[in-house]
Amino acid sequence: MSRSAKPLPKLPNQWNPEVPYNGLPLLPPTADLETKAILKQCITARAAVAELKQAAELIPNQGMLINTLPLLEAQASSEIENIVTTTDRLFQFRNTDDHADPATKEALRYSHALLEAFREMTQRPLSTRTAEQVCSIIKGTEMRVRQVPGTALARGEEIIYTPPVGGDRLRKLLANWEKFLHETRDLDPLIRMSVGHYQFEAIHPFTDGNGRTGRVLNGLFLIQERLLTLPILYLSRFIIQNKADYYRLLRKVTSHDAWEEWVVYMLRGVEETAHWTSAKIAAIRKLTAITAEHMKAKASKIYSLELVHLIFEMPYCRIQNLVEAKICERQAASRYLKQLVEIGVLREQAAGREKLFLHPKLLTLLTLDGNAVLNY
Numbered sequence: 443m444s445r446s447a448k449p450l451p452k453l454p455n456q457w458n459p460e461v462p463y464n465g466l467p468l469l470p471p472t473a474d475l476e477t478k479a480i481l482k483q484c485i486t487a488r489a490a491v492a493e494l495k496q497a498a499e500l501i502p503n504q505g506m507l508i509n510t511l512p513l514l515e516a517q518a519s520s521e522i523e524n525i526v527t528t529t530d531r532l533f534q535f536r537n538t539d540d541h542a543d544p545a546t547k548e549a550l551r552y553s554h555a556l557l558e559a560f561r562e563m564t565q566r567p568l569s570t571r572t573a574e575q576v577c578s579i580i581k582g583t584e585m586r587v588r589q590v591p592g593t594a595l596a597r598g599e600e601i602i603y604t605p606p607v608g609g610d611r612l613r614k615l616l617a618n619w620e621k622f623l624h625e626t627r628d629l630d631p632l633i634r635m636s637v638g639h640y641q642f643e644a645i646h647p648f649t650d651g652n653g654r655t656g657r658v659l660n661g662l663f664l665i666q667e668r669l670l671t672l673p674i675l676y677l678s679r680f681i682i683q684n685k686a687d688y689y690r691l692l693r694k695v696t697s698h699d700a701w702e703e704w705v706v707y708m709l710r711g712v713e714e715t716a717h718w719t720s721a722k723i724a725a726i727r728k729l730t731a732i733t734a735e736h737m738k739a740k741a742s743k744i745y746s747l748e749l750v751h752l753i754f755e756m757p758y759c760r761i762q763n764l765v766e767a768k769i770c771e772r773q774a775a776s777r778y779l780k781q782l783v784e785i786g787v788l789r790e791q792a793a794g795r796e797k798l799f800l801h802p803k804l805l806t807l808l809t810l811d812g813n814a815v816l817n818y
Contacts, residue, residue, distance in 0.1 A: 457696055462591065462607040466615060466644055469622035473701040475633055480702060483709040484630050490716035491632070491669050497720040498672050501727060503751040508557070509536075510726075510757070510808055511674040511719065516553035518678035519657045522685060525549060529809045533757045534798065541794070548580070555579035556658050560665065560673045568623060568659065568666050570616040570647075577648050577655040587612050587647045595646075602693065605646035615645045623663060631667035635660055636708035640695050657681070676719050680711035718811075725813035729803055730754055733787060736818045740785040744778045753788065757808065759799040786818050 456465055501507055513532045520527065527546040532553070535542035539550050555576045566572070570587065577585040589609040594601050606612060623638050642656045661673045681688050684707075691707050694700040730750065737745045748769050753759055764775035779799045782788040788799040807813065 459603050460594075460601045462604045463644065463696070464606045464608070464611060466606050466641075468615070468618045469637060469641055470626055470629070471637065471699070471701055473699055475629060475637065475701060475705065477702050480633065480705050480709070483706050483713070484632055487632050487709040487713040487716070488630070488669075490713040490720070491664070491675070494675065494716040494720045494723075495670050497723040498670070498674060501723060503755070504672060505755045506726060506730070506751065507672055507674050507723065509755045511676060511722075512553045512556050514808065515556065515657075515661070515673075515676050515678050516549045518676070518682045519654050520545070520549040520552055522657075522678060522682050522688075523653055530805065533805065533808075534793070536758070537756075537760070537763075548582075551580050551582055552654055552658070555655075556661065556673050559658060559662055563662060563666060568662055569620055570613065572662070573616075573642070573647065573655055573659060576658045577651045580651045580654050580658075585648050585651065587616065588649050593646060593649055603646075603696065605644065612645060612647050615641075616647060619645065631664065631669055632709055632712055633705055635663050635712075636705045637701070638663065639708065640692060640704055643692060644696060674719060674723075675712070675715055677711055677715045679718065680715045684711070721813050722807070725807055725815055726754070726804070728815045729807060732815060732817060733803075736785065737782070737787065740818075741781050744781055749778065753782070753799075753801050754804060757801045757804045759788070759801070760796065 457463055498504075498507055510533075513536065514529055517527060517529045517532055525545050525548050527543070527549050531542065531546045532549055535546055535550065536553075539547050542550070558579060559572055559576050562572075562575075574586055587609060591607040593605055593607075595603040595605075606615060619638060619641050622641070623634055626634055629637075639656055639660055642659065643652060646652050648655065657678055660677055661670075661675050664670045664675060665673060687707060691700070691704045695704050733753075734745075734747070734750045737750065746769065748767065749764070752763060752767050752769065756763055759779065761772060761775045761779060764770055764778060765772050769775070770778060779788060780790070783790050783799065787801070787803075789802050791798045791800055803816070803818075807815070
């Protein structure tokens with residue numbers, strides 16, 4: 443809804459937050475999804491996503507992005523659901539979470555779900571089965587479309603939304619959601635993603651994990667539509683910064699059919715996130731070049747492009763990582779990493795009986811908003 447428009451009237455007797463919303467309308471909505479405000483925001487969002495796609499393609503080693511940016515998304519998306527950990531802990535425990543706290547383990551499962559579904563996208567399109575797979579990995583247990591009633595969303599003691607009930611009804615709604623995403627080709631993919639995200643959250647097909655599953659599906663859909671080639675759109679950063687609006691506008695679609703406000707919000711999130719991520723990728727490229735030159739100058743005997751790429755793929759590096767990457771044998775790997783500590787590229791940290799080698803400049807770049815890259 444534009445600022446000059448009159449407030450929308452509440453929908454007459456169609457929705458009661460304490461009653462299962464079995465009358466959830468099918469997609470597409472009857473509302474105009476191509477208003478002037480939506481199309482204007484869509485143009486700038488599409489341009490930002492195209493810029494991000496190009497920025498990602500300029501990175502010689504895609505592993506640098508795959509192994510870092512999805513962890514930022516995992517941390518923020520989990521925080522939206524009040525599962526709080528830090529990106530630093532996610533990087534530390536990414537390869538082995540035996541000693542991680544429960545919140546870190548759950549956020550890591552989000553990252554695993556995103557990457558696993560991304561790998562399988564070449565075999566099958568986005569579907570209800572994809573959602574079940576993603577939710578199962580996130581929750582660490584088998585999750586299927588719920589069959590029993592009793593799921594309701596509350597704010598304190600107040601029930602603010604009760605989703606539809608009945609396994610058959612939910613699967614019919616999900617089939618309609620799939621059809622809308624795949625077949626409504628006259629609508630821009632970013633608009634379809636925004637509408638589809640609301641619908642998925644309104645269907646609320648699982649007993650838990652719906653928000654995180656829906657946010658994974660957003661990124662996957664943009665890859666399916668070939669707007670991106672990697673799952674690197676850090677959209678949850680925008681949502682966590684505008685969390686109150688996220689939930690307010692979701693509810694306003696339900697209560698007042700306020701689609702324009704919701705779609706514009708999501709498109710603005712895509713635009714801001716894409717610009718942020720593009721700038722972050724450019725800074726990573728710059729830091730990579732500076733690090734490579736520093737290693738050539740100060741540690742030429744151990745320098746290799748493979749070693750540079752590895753310490754950017756793994757901000758918390760282990761001796762075993764060099765061995766597994768076939769860069770060198772274990773004894774040499776220890777020497778290589780210690781030499782990188784000596785020249786100021788890495789910092790050694792004890793973790794029980796194991797030694798970790800942190801990449802401080804990269805971790806600072808990944809965990810802070812700023813993109814300043816300083817020489818060694």
